[in-house]
Amino acid sequence: MATSTHRQDVVDLLIEQHEQVRFLFTEVKSASGDAQRDAFGRLVRLLAVHESAEELLVHPAARQSAGDEVVSARLHEEHDAKKELSELYDLGVGGAGFDKRFAAFERAVLDHAAHEEREEFPELRRTVDAKRLVDMAGAVRAAEAVAPTRPHPAAGESALGNLLAGPPLALFDRARDAVGDWTRGNRP
Template sequence: MTTASQEQDVIDLLVQQHEQIRSLFEKVKQSQGEAKQAAFHDLVRLLAVHESAEEQVVHPAARADAGDAAVDARLHEEHEAKLTLSELYDLGTSAPSFDARFAEFEQAVLDHARHEEQEEFPQLRRDSDPQRLRRMAGAVRAAEAVSPTRPHPAAGESPVNNMLLGPPVAVFDRMRDAVRDWRQSHGD
């Protein structure tokens, strides 16, 4: 881990990931064919690991700072996003209804990120010392390393479920990703 990443706090890390998510939404919308599918898979992966890590690390910490109502609202949004993302994944980027459904999904995800950035994160920053926020960034990175790379709405948004079910599901997802990537690179 670089010195810069060790100094980065959890809020800066998550806001940076929100920017990556916004960029991937644009890339999906501007691409076609295999490039669109690849960009969508990148978005799916980032959203899956990002939300899983937030559910394990950030939301439990923010509950004391931002309150139950704010965190419960974010968890509800994340559950709805998992359901929609799973539907979009099954639908595929070439389906006629994909673009319209994707636009609705994009708006919901961007609204969710805005709520986090305006309601949850400022309170967490105000009520946490900088060292705690840096340690949380490390915990988020660790959680992302063992998180599933696809949405699994049936698993719920519980930190305990994510910690217990996440790693075995992540292994399966990563194997599927490797096979998919191999097939794409070998024309199968």
């Protein structure tokens, strides 16, 4: 893994984020109460911005190197994950059946990440110039900075869908996040 984010390529960045996702799954499962809710909120946010950036930048590049079949399968997995994550978010960590559904969701997300790491990322490294991979990491970071922070399954998984729906959804999500943060911090 790269030590400087300025020289980190997109594959290293995404693998690092996959590790953060794995850690957050463990944190959600081992916590309770407010700590579990907060860990789940961080997981939701990371997955939402990560997948939006992948759909906008990484999958289109990977389609050229790994092929339509591989990328289409990942997009289908991401659609299913967005739908389930949205339902889990609405259910809440204390909701009936959350733990069972969360365990199934975790397996699906970790399988998805493993597929990307085995099928897409090596092909990106094989076919895309190293400088472009570093530039893509910067573009992914920029996309994540303005991406929605909640899953929006109805927006789709295409780059065009992310370009059209992403900015207004991101504004709404970030406003909702700010209000929620303020409310939690100002409870009597």
